[in-house]
Amino acid sequence: MNTKTEENLDEFEKQLASLPILEPSENYGKISAIITEHKTKPWLPQWKLVTAGTLTCLVAAFVIVNLITSFSSRSSTAGSEEIQPANPSRGVAEVANAPNLDVQPTAPYVLGTHYMQLSTPVPAENPDIVEVVAFFWYPCNPCYQFDGLLANWETENLATVELTQIPAIWSGRMRFHARAYYTAETLGILNRAHDRFYQAMQEQGQTLEDELSLIRFFSELGISASEFLAAFNSDVTLDKLQLAEQANQDYQIQATPTLYVAGRFGITATTAGGFQEMLKVADYLIDTP
Numbered sequence: 001m002n003t004k005t006e007e008n009l010d011e012f013e014k015q016l017a018s019l020p021i022l023e024p025s026e027n028y029g030k031i032s033a034i035i036t037e038h039k040t041k042p043w044l045p046q047w048k049l050v051t052a053g054t055l056t057c058l059v060a061a062f063v064i065v066n067l068i069t070s071f072s073s074r075s076s077t078a079g080s081e082e083i084q085p086a087n088p089s090r091g092v093a094e095v096a097n098a099p100n101l102d103v104q105p106t107a108p109y110v111l112g113t114h115y116m117q118l119s120t121p122v123p124a125e126n127p128d129i130v131e132v133v134a135f136f137w138y139p140c141n142p143c144y145q146f147d148g149l150l151a152n153w154e155t156e157n158l159a160t161v162e163l164t165q166i167p168a169i170w171s172g173r174m175r176f177h178a179r180a181y182y183t184a185e186t187l188g189i190l191n192r193a194h195d196r197f198y199q200a201m202q203e204q205g206q207t208l209e210d211e212l213s214l215i216r217f218f219s220e221l222g223i224s225a226s227e228f229l230a231a232f233n234s235d236v237t238l239d240k241l242q243l244a245e246q247a248n249q250d251y252q253i254q255a256t257p258t259l260y261v262a263g264r265f266g267i268t269a270t271t272a273g274g275f276q277e278m279l280k281v282a283d284y285l286i287d288t289p
Contacts, residue, residue: 107284107288108284109272109280109281109284109285111265113271114267114271114272114273114277114281115265115266115267115271115272115281115285116265116266116267116271117264117265117266118251118252118260118263118264118265118266120250121262121263121264122247122250122251122260122263122264123263124262124263126162129160129161129162130160130161130162130261130262130286131161131162131164131261131262131263132161132162132163132164132259132260132261132262132282132286133163133164133165133166133247133251133259133260133263134150134163134164134165134166134257134258134259135165135166135167135168135248135251135253135256135257135258135259135260136165136166136167136168136256136257137167137168137174137177137256138167138177138181138197138198138201138202138208139177139201139202139207140168140256140257141202142256142257142269142275143198143256143257144198144202145275146257146269146275146278147198149275149276149279150163150257150279153279153282157286160286161286166244166247166248167181167182167244168248168253168256168258169244169245169248169253170248170253170254173209175241175245176209177197177208177209178241178244179232179237179238179241180197180208180214180217180232181193181194181197182237182240182241182244183214183218183228183231183232183237184197184218185237185240186231186234186236186237186240187218187223187227187228187231189221189222189223192221193218193221196217196220196221200217211229211232214228214232215228215229251266252266255268255270257269257275257278259278259279259282261282261285261286262285262286265285267281267282267285
């Protein structure tokens with residue numbers, strides 16, 4: 001071995017011995033003896049030096065691995081500290097259950113979505129009770145489906161609600177059916193005639209679009225032709241028809257069935273989402289000041 005090699009081995013031995021993080025094993029002390037022996041005995045077999053070099057590399061590798069592991073551990077610890085809550089005393093459950101101050105309670109029904117509002121409210125005839133107006137048309141099948149629900153709802157709310165049904169009118173045909181409706185009211189048989197109108201038009205396919213068909217219809221209810229014609233052409237019936245036409249204009253009726261609550265809020269099956277929902281929205285509007 002030349003002098004340069006010996007100096008390198010001596011320097012490496014000093015550096016290795018100066019590392020404080022490892023406790024030398026029992027083989028560590030043999031390295032110096034092997035090197036010294038080689039200085040005095042140049043003929044020493046090379047396998048001893050190979051063994052010493054291999055051991056040295058293993059020790060160096062172990063030192064490097066420990067240094068990397070120690071550094072990684074410190075980095076991991078530092079990272080976990082950064083995500084700790086500012087107040088360690090508050091537990092996860094407490095944070096999860098904390099009230100969200102940004103969430104505000106919302107009304108179950110929204111103006112412009114579930115119901116509409118008239119720009120000019122219709123004045124109430126009786127301010128002491130909530131007025132609900134239902135617009136309908138006998139040939140309208142949805143009106144027929146809704147009518148039974150509306151009747152039950154009226155029975156349940158008689159103490160607080162006054163329900164008025166008004167025929168929808170935006171055509172000559174609808175005006176004729178409205179006139180038949182008010183003729184029955186003038187004759188005092190509207191309670192019986194109302195359901196029969198629906199049955200004749202919805203179940204029996206009758207159109208009831210002329211006076212002759214109405215004479216036959218009223219005769220089945222015990223009304224003679226002369227009685228029918230007198231009521232059909234009376235000023236009482238025509239006045240009621242005129243008031244109905246005015247109400248259609250005031251409420252801006254464009255669909256049936258339509259409910260109006262307190263002369264202001266309109267509800268249809270489309271806006272509310274169904275017939276039962278129409279009545280639920282009506283209840284909400286009645287209970288909401």
